[in-house]
Amino acid sequence: xxxxxxxxxxxxxxNGHAYHVQQTRKKTEADCIIAVMSSSFTQRxxxxxxxxxxxxxxxxxxxxxxxxxxxxxFAVQTxxxxxxxxxxxxxxxxxxxxxxxxxxxxxxSFLQTAQRLIDEQESHNERVKHYMQQGMSYAKAYALALGDxxxxxxxxxxxxxxxxxxxxxxxxxxxxxxxPETISRIVAHYHDExxxxxxxxxxxxSIRRFLQSGRAEDIMRYVPHIxxxxxQTYRMWHDWESYFPLLKYRLLTMEIDDIRRIAExxxxxxxxxxxxxxxxxxxxxxxxxxxxxxxxxxxxQRICTHILTNVTKKEMTQAIEQKRATYIRLLAxxxxxxxxxxxxxxxxxxxxxxxxxxIQHDPVYHxxxxxTQAYLSVLPEPLLTEALRNEYATPPLR
Amino acid sequence: xxxxxxxxxxxxxxNGHAYHVQQTRKKTEADCIIAVMSSSFTQRxxxxxxxxxxxxxxxxxxxxxxxxxxxxxFAVQTxxxxxxxxxxxxxxxxxxxxxxxxxxxxxxSFLQTAQRLIDEQESHNERVKHYMQQGMSYAKAYALALGDxxxxxxxxxxxxxxxxxxxxxxxxxxxxxxxPETISRIVAHYHDExxxxxxxxxxxxSIRRFLQSGRAEDIMRYVPHIxxxxxQTYRMWHDWESYFPLLKYRLLTMEIDDIRRIAExxxxxxxxxxxxxxxxxxxxxxxxxxxxxxxxxxxxQRICTHILTNVTKKEMTQAIEQKRATYIRLLAxxxxxxxxxxxxxxxxxxxxxxxxxxIQHDPVYHxxxxxTQAYLSVLPEPLLTEALRNEYATPPLR
Numbered sequence: 001x002x003x004x005x006x007x008x009x010x011x012x013x014x015n016g017h018a019y020h021v022q023q024t025r026k027k028t029e030a031d032c033i034i035a036v037m038s039s040s041f042t043q044r045x046x047x048x049x050x051x052x053x054x055x056x057x058x059x060x061x062x063x064x065x066x067x068x069x070x071x072x073x074f075a076v077q078t079x080x081x082x083x084x085x086x087x088x089x090x091x092x093x094x095x096x097x098x099x100x101x102x103x104x105x106x107x108x109s110f111l112q113t114a115q116r117l118i119d120e121q122e123s124h125n126e127r128v129k130h131y132m133q134q135g136m137s138y139a140k141a142y143a144l145a146l147g148d149x150x151x152x153x154x155x156x157x158x159x160x161x162x163x164x165x166x167x168x169x170x171x172x173x174x175x176x177x178x179x180p181e182t183i184s185r186i187v188a189h190y191h192d193e194x195x196x197x198x199x200x201x202x203x204x205x206s207i208r209r210f211l212q213s214g215r216a217e218d219i220m221r222y223v224p225h226i227x228x229x230x231x232q233t234y235r236m237w238h239d240w241e242s243y244f245p246l247l248k249y250r251l252l253t254m255e256i257d258d259i260r261r262i263a264e265x266x267x268x269x270x271x272x273x274x275x276x277x278x279x280x281x282x283x284x285x286x287x288x289x290x291x292x293x294x295x296x297x298x299x300x301q302r303i304c305t306h307i308l309t310n311v312t313k314k315e316m317t318q319a320i321e322q323k324r325a326t327y328i329r330l331l332a333x334x335x336x337x338x339x340x341x342x343x344x345x346x347x348x349x350x351x352x353x354x355x356x357x358x359i360q361h362d363p364v365y366h367x368x369x370x371x372t373q374a375y376l377s378v379l380p381e382p383l384l385t386e387a388l389r390n391e392y393a394t395p396p397l398r
Numbered sequence: 399x400x401x402x403x404x405x406x407x408x409x410x411x412x413n414g415h416a417y418h419v420q421q422t423r424k425k426t427e428a429d430c431i432i433a434v435m436s437s438s439f440t441q442r443x444x445x446x447x448x449x450x451x452x453x454x455x456x457x458x459x460x461x462x463x464x465x466x467x468x469x470x471x472f473a474v475q476t477x478x479x480x481x482x483x484x485x486x487x488x489x490x491x492x493x494x495x496x497x498x499x500x501x502x503x504x505x506x507s508f509l510q511t512a513q514r515l516i517d518e519q520e521s522h523n524e525r526v527k528h529y530m531q532q533g534m535s536y537a538k539a540y541a542l543a544l545g546d547x548x549x550x551x552x553x554x555x556x557x558x559x560x561x562x563x564x565x566x567x568x569x570x571x572x573x574x575x576x577x578p579e580t581i582s583r584i585v586a587h588y589h590d591e592x593x594x595x596x597x598x599x600x601x602x603x604s605i606r607r608f609l610q611s612g613r614a615e616d617i618m619r620y621v622p623h624i625x626x627x628x629x630q631t632y633r634m635w636h637d638w639e640s641y642f643p644l645l646k647y648r649l650l651t652m653e654i655d656d657i658r659r660i661a662e663x664x665x666x667x668x669x670x671x672x673x674x675x676x677x678x679x680x681x682x683x684x685x686x687x688x689x690x691x692x693x694x695x696x697x698x699q700r701i702c703t704h705i706l707t708n709v710t711k712k713e714m715t716q717a718i719e720q721k722r723a724t725y726i727r728l729l730a731x732x733x734x735x736x737x738x739x740x741x742x743x744x745x746x747x748x749x750x751x752x753x754x755x756x757i758q759h760d761p762v763y764h765x766x767x768x769x770t771q772a773y774l775s776v777l778p779e780p781l782l783t784e785a786l787r788n789e790y791a792t793p794p795l796r
Contacts, residue, residue, distance in 0.1 A: 248782070249644055249775035253708040253768055278786050281779040310651040370651055377647035381679040384646070388676050 004030035004097040005090030013058035021063040024099040032340035038075035040375035045301030047238040056332035061226040066337030069329040071368035073319040083166035088324035091176040092349035103158035105184030113154040114168040240283040251277040263306040263316040309371040332397035402428035402495040403488030411456035419461040422497040430738035436473035438773035443699030445636040454730035459624040464735030467727040469766035471717040481564035486722035489574040490747035501556035503582030512566040642681040649675040661704040661714040707769040730795035
């Protein structure tokens with residue numbers, strides 16, 4: 001059996017994601033599609049709209065055969081470490097290919113640019129430092145530095161191009177034998193009738209906006225029926241505004257030194273956070289007040305997530321030190337996924353976790369657990385206590 | 399002008415409190431009654447049912463002339479330090495007398511027992527240690543040790559007797575010239591028609607229970623009209639159950655080492671707290687699960703309050719080191735209170751704070767501010783932001 005890997009958030013699963021799964025199967029001719037999916041918070045530092053179990057079940061319905069968890073220390077991270085975490089898990093599961101969606105759509109540019117970055121690592125790093133000293137954000141400095149070392153580099157101002165580049169780079173750096181492929185995310189001119197047409201595609205962001213503004217019906221054309229049903233059943237949609245009371249309470253009672261110890265906090269931002277929180281009546285207003293040129297919205301959201309989940313620099317550094325996940329946690333699988341697992345389970349490079357007790361002291365899991373408990377904390381009782389119990393008692397979905 | 403001091407929580411102000419104020423005026427013949435009142439949380443580790451400003455205005459209406467704040471590091475404390483904090487403020491304001499309610503009702507026993515405790519301090523301490531090593535709570539050990547050094551000691555199993563004893567002891571230890579008086583809290587046989595009769599008296603605890611069980615009308619006979627009105631206007635009554643979601647979120651995301659650093663936490667209770675919180679669906683269920691012989695309900699409530707407010711052993715120790723308040727913050731006064739203040743304001747032993755900016759770096763105020771911000775954190779926006787602004791902008795009520 002042959003497996004192909006994909007890296008996903010499914011926040012929530014929509015027609016574009018279904019297209020990605022279908023195209024991956026077509027392009028790779030794999031028997032089994034394995035998705036590594038962000039746990040409770042996303043790479044951009046947002047709470048996932050519904051818990052991982054609901055999102056994993058949407059994935060199964062959408063054609064994925066096996067869903068595994070990307071734990072918090074890699075999920076809520078810069079693109080580079082996010083990619084390393086995801087690749088380490090797919091590689092450990094012996095995926096032969098990786099297939100990611102990108103704006104660019106041609107794998108050659110990714111391969112060339114990644115190789116260039118590896119060859120010119122030192123001078124690229126220096127250029128990044130140079131631009132950051134001018135007050136730029138890391139993302140902006142990274143892109144400009146790339147332009148300096150390579151004239152015809154990939155356009156990494158596009159969010160899926162930059163992620164894709166880091167997947168390819170991580171494959172190289174981890175000496176994985178996985179073969180990367182990409183498909184174009186633009187489906188406007190696609191005429192295959194079994195696939196969604198352009199007016200059936202909307203971004204996950206715009207789908208979440210429809211939901212949050214009370215226009216749930218409007219998402220029906222953009223998502224598979226099961227996504228719509230799942231969202232109707234699990235009505236307590238998580239967004240930053242629902243966490244704002246916890247974040248505000250937390251920041252009000254934290255000492256400046258406590259904030260400074262939190263992951264990704266630096267350059268005096270702790271003082272800005274502490275001052276702005278007193279006057280902010282919403283998460284959006286708060287972030288707008290804190291925003292500077294150096295701090296992108298995404299980085300600020302990740303910082304807020306780390307504050308909410310109480311994840312410190314120290315424990316984060318320890319967890320990601322090897323740039324690899326330390327275990328594989330199964331969230332969901334169908335018969336095909338299960339059959340594939342049988343063929344690899346004795347030779348996975350990372351332990352396959354079925355009983356969570358075995359990783360209680362793992363630094364990656366320790367953070368993942370704390371973060372998911374923070375994620376669930378907005379649920380009213382007794383739902384919260386039930387969800388906490390289920391989080392550790394739930395076997396992989398079938 | 400002559401002032402008498404009283405130590406209060408007014409949670410909420412009821413007919414028994416009105417009686418106490420009237421009797422204090424009668425007994426002391428003071429021109430001005432000064433109440434030092436717990437800030438946002440009470441000595442037993444509970445959130446006050448309404449904020450300090452509302453409780454201070456009830457106090458004025460109930461006959462008090464001047465209300466000053468007992469800041470959190472002394473308010474949420476063992477009886478001994480609570481008393482020291484309160485006495486230090488009343489003494490600094492040159493009160494000539496202190497008048498407290500007690501079950502015993504005769505000041506002689508208080509004076510004798512306090513003197514005995516001071517004379518026999520060393521052997522009393524040893525006896526306390528001895529009983530605590532047998533697994534008893536501090537309160538229980540303290541009472542038994544007192545019995546050992548004095549046969550006819552005051553019955554300090556009664557809550558107001560033990561507080562009264564510590565007031566008298568603190569007066570002696572601080573070498574204050576304040577003269578203590580006590581009045582009996584039992585008013586069953588009192589026939590003065592201007593004073594409440596027994597069936598108009600209920601404890602603050604039972605009044606809060608009426609309110610929390612939706613029987614607000616039932617409290618009318620037990621409280622002055624202004625209390626009833628204030629409670630009807632400020633409907634968001636604070637109790638531990640309303641803080642439980644914050645406490646649970648906090649404990650879920652705290653590390654064991656973080657909990658160990660919190661004030662009053664000791665003897666491994668951090669592990670019990672961390673284990674029990676996952677399964678508890680209410681504050682009451684949580685505390686019942688954590689309760690041991692050594693930890694009284696009151697001490698556990700204070701620990702939970704310190705967790706909620708993020709007050710550490712280190713900062714608490716620093717704040718209470720001198721066993722004295724470091725400033726006097728006015729909450730409310732009438733004309734008489736104001737006139738009295740004029741006569742003493744240049745010779746108070748502690749600074750009288752009118753502008754909060756002057757004490758930003760005071761360790762007592764630092765804790766008090768953090769605690770009151772935590773207290774307000776359960777309010778919905780924009781009420782929370784308004785309350786935070788008013789807390790520091792409100793001049794003393796008139």
